[in-house]
Amino acid sequence: MIAVMFAGAISMIVSLLGTRGLITFFRNRGKGQPILGKEDHGPDHHQAKQGTPTMGGIAIIGAAFAGWVISHVRQGLVFSTQALIMWSGILVMALMGFLDDYIKVKKAHNRGIFWKKKSWITLGLAVLIAWWLSAGTGISRTISFTRATWPGWGVHWVVWVIFSGLIIWSTTNAVNVTDGLDGLAGGSALMGFLAFTIIAYWGFRNDDIYAAMVNPLDMAVIAAAFAGACGGFLWFNAAPARIFMGDVGALGIGAALSLLALGTNTQLLLPIICGINVMEAGSVAVQMGVFKASGRKKRLFKMSPIHHHFELSGWPETTVIIRFWLISGICVASSLAIFIGDFTRLEGL
Numbered sequence: 095m096i097a098v099m100f101a102g103a104i105s106m107i108v109s110l111l112g113t114r115g116l117i118t119f120f121r122n123r124g125k126g127q128p129i130l131g132k133e134d135h136g137p138d139h140h141q142a143k144q145g146t147p148t149m150g151g152i153a154i155i156g157a158a159f160a161g162w163v164i165s166h167v168r169q170g171l172v173f174s175t176q177a178l179i180m181w182s183g184i185l186v187m188a189l190m191g192f193l194d195d196y197i198k199v200k201k202a203h204n205r206g207i208f209w210k211k212k213s214w215i216t217l218g219l220a221v222l223i224a225w226w227l228s229a230g231t232g233i234s235r236t237i238s239f240t241r242a243t244w245p246g247w248g249v250h251w252v253v254w255v256i257f258s259g260l261i262i263w264s265t266t267n268a269v270n271v272t273d274g275l276d277g278l279a280g281g282s283a284l285m286g287f288l289a290f291t292i293i294a295y296w297g298f299r300n301d302d303i304y305a306a307m308v309n310p311l312d313m314a315v316i317a318a319a320f321a322g323a324c325g326g327f328l329w330f331n332a333a334p335a336r337i338f339m340g341d342v343g344a345l346g347i348g349a350a351l352s353l354l355a356l357g358t359n360t361q362l363l364l365p366i367i368c369g370i371n372v373m374e375a376g377s378v379a380v381q382m383g384v385f386k387a388s389g390r391k392k393r394l395f396k397m398s399p400i401h402h403h404f405e406l407s408g409w410p411e412t413t414v415i416i417r418f419w420l421i422s423g424i425c426v427a428s429s430l431a432i433f434i435g436d437f438t439r440l441e442g443l
Contacts, residue, residue: 097165101315102322105161109326112153120147149195151343154323155188161319174309176231180353183223187349191341221259234306240436242306242359266348268371273344276333282370282422283347287321289426290354313357369425374399
């Protein structure tokens with residue numbers, strides 16, 4: 095438990111210092127986030143945020159990695175193969191986001207060259223990461239809810255890799271879509287990482303029930319490190335944001351959440367833990383579906399993702415953020431209640 099708490103504390107400190115340094119770095123160079131206008135069907139009411147420093151996700155990923163590494167100084171905690179593969183996947187996705195952010199800032203336009211191809215590239219990377227996780231570790235290749243044996247649908251390794259790749263891809267994109275208001279993505283991600291810290295550590299302490307959970311303590315340390323890193327970043331990202339996380343942060347965080355779900359055998363619980371991200375990404379899908387079905391004439395929401403709909407309906411940005419955080423908290427609490435409820439039922443048997 096000390097290593098878990100140590101990871102969270104170190105990551106928060108490094109994130110605070112790193113985020114502050116990034117703000118200074120980008121301001122001194124006059125580089126910031128370009129905002130889409132009406133001509134690109136973007137949130138024109140956010141034009142005042144034009145030029146705000148971005149790529150703060152570098153501090154989140156770097157701080158989480160630092161907290162995870164330093165926690166292994168304690169005797170008894172080793173660098174697991176599974177964690178190293180997970181980190182490789184997180185860093186690959188974060189690098190993809192960094193390249194897109196860099197191009198946006200350099201061209202001063204919120205459409206990187208990866209705009210139309212990024213989805214396919216990230217899907218390919220996600221499947222490769224899932225394959226590596228399957229081939230390089232003893233991870234359970236079942237489709238599960240709260241543990242590997244419930245419901246524990248065993249599938250062919252190819253099916254598992256494709257299914258897991260889709261989970262990684264959809265989660266990274268969902269977090270990216272959620273990152274549209276100051277602190278919304280970071281705050282909801284922090285709650286999700288806290289949930290996985292509890293789930294992984296619970297698995298570590300009860301290895302008789304969660305025997306299929308590989309290296310749960312190392313995963314608890316990763317989750318705690320990311321929770322601390324998100325907390326440190328929110329100090330500067332809370333409305334009004336002094337820096338945005340950018341795609342480098344959104345894709346890295348999404349990859350971390352999805353890989354933690356795969357590692358803890360809670361793939362089907364992930365949509366509840368990340369309920370706010372599902373709602374945000376779902377609103378975009380529904381909006382596009384209605385728009386195309388109506389012959390490109392009607393829209394269900396005033397603007398998608400749905401947080402912009404509520405803004406245009408008269409809610410102040412801070413009201414939308416806090417209410418969405420509350421929804422995220424309810425989703426996380428519900429997922430933990432389901433997880434612990436299943437454990438309690440097994441203990442009773």
